Structure formats: structure tokens, C-alpha cells
Amino acid sequence: MSRIGKKIIILPPEVKVKIEKSIISISGPKGTLQYKILPQIEVHLKNDNTAIQINKLENTKKAQAIHGLYRSIINNMVIGVSRGFEKKLIINGVGYRSQNEGQDLILNVGYSHPIYIKTPENINIKVENNTNITVYGINKETVGEIAAKIRATRPPEPYKGKGIKYANEIIRRKVGKAGK
The missing domain is CATH 3.90.930.12 (Ribosomal protein L6)
Structure with missing residues (x-):
């Protein structure tokens, strides 16, 4: 049951x-x-x-x-x-930034080319300070899907923490090389 x-x-x-x-x-x-x-x-x-x-x-x-x-x-x-749903993402990294261009989201996250993400209807993407992204809409499934797609373009790495992470996500950091 x-x-x-x-x-x-x-x-x-x-x-x-x-x-x-x-x-x-x-x-x-x-x-x-x-x-x-x-x-x-x-x-x-x-x-x-x-x-x-x-x-x-x-x-x-x-x-x-x-x-x-x-x-x-x-x-x-x-x-x-x-009420609607929203997911917040944070971009960490030197030179990593994002911006809105019409309905598209443009991500510059260390690749040789910018990444364009099309925004589906009923979903809004807002960029604050070039590093904070807010995805909101009425359908929980598509909000989560778009947020996961944005995060998947550059997931956070465990050594320096560079990448795109959720606002409430905790990144487990690893220790680098010990050296002599």
C-alpha cells in the first residue's frame, strides 16, 4: 500500500x-x-x-x-x-560567466567556444552578477531538467571547486599533490 x-x-x-x-x-x-x-x-x-x-x-x-x-x-x-518552482545555480572559476541573449542562455565556462542553451516555453532563466543563474517555471520536471543540463556543461571538480553547482550543493574537496 x-x-x-x-x-x-x-x-x-x-x-x-x-x-x-x-x-x-x-x-x-x-x-x-x-x-x-x-x-x-x-x-x-x-x-x-x-x-x-x-x-x-x-x-x-x-x-x-x-x-x-x-x-x-x-x-x-x-x-x-x-507558487512555481525555482533552482539556483552558481558558477565558480576564473573567467567563467553567463549571460542572457533573448531566450537563450550563453555560458562561457572554459571551453574554446560559448555554450548556447535554448530556453523552453514556460521556463524563465535569470542571470545575476554573471555568476548566479536562477531557473524558474511551473513544471517541476522541466525546471529540474534544464538546471541539470546547465550544470552538466561544466560540473564542479573536486580539487579547486571550479564549475557550475547548485546553490545548496556541497562539493567534497580533495587534497592535491603532496609534493616534496
């Missing part, structure tokens, strides 16, 4: 939910998100449209596996359309 799947999702007053056949769409002040639901799971509104309950229709392994997953996904959709 999924403990997470049994929990009810409480809806903020500004969030509206619409369930049609196998598609749930959630809209709020930040935007609208949609998700397709498999037939093993049933989603319905409770308490005069102020809460969402997720039930599994079958007692199979697949239904059990996706029960808690769907609850987490729908909860993240509710949070996204009401």
Missing part, C-alpha cells in the same frame, strides 16, 4: 481542476498544466472541489507502483500553478 498515494491533495482557493476522461488539467495564477492518467488510477474531486483524491482501480503491481507517483505528480502540478 502506498502511504503517499492515500494522502489527499488540498487545493488552494485560486487553483481550478478539470478532469476529462483520462486527462487532468490544473490551472492557477501562474499557468495551466495537463497530465494524462493511466486507466488503473482514478482521480476525483472531494469536499466541494477543495481536495483531490487518487484511488487505484486494480490491485496489480503496476497500479500499486503508479499510485504514489501520480499523487506526487499531481501535487507538484498544484504547487507549480500556485
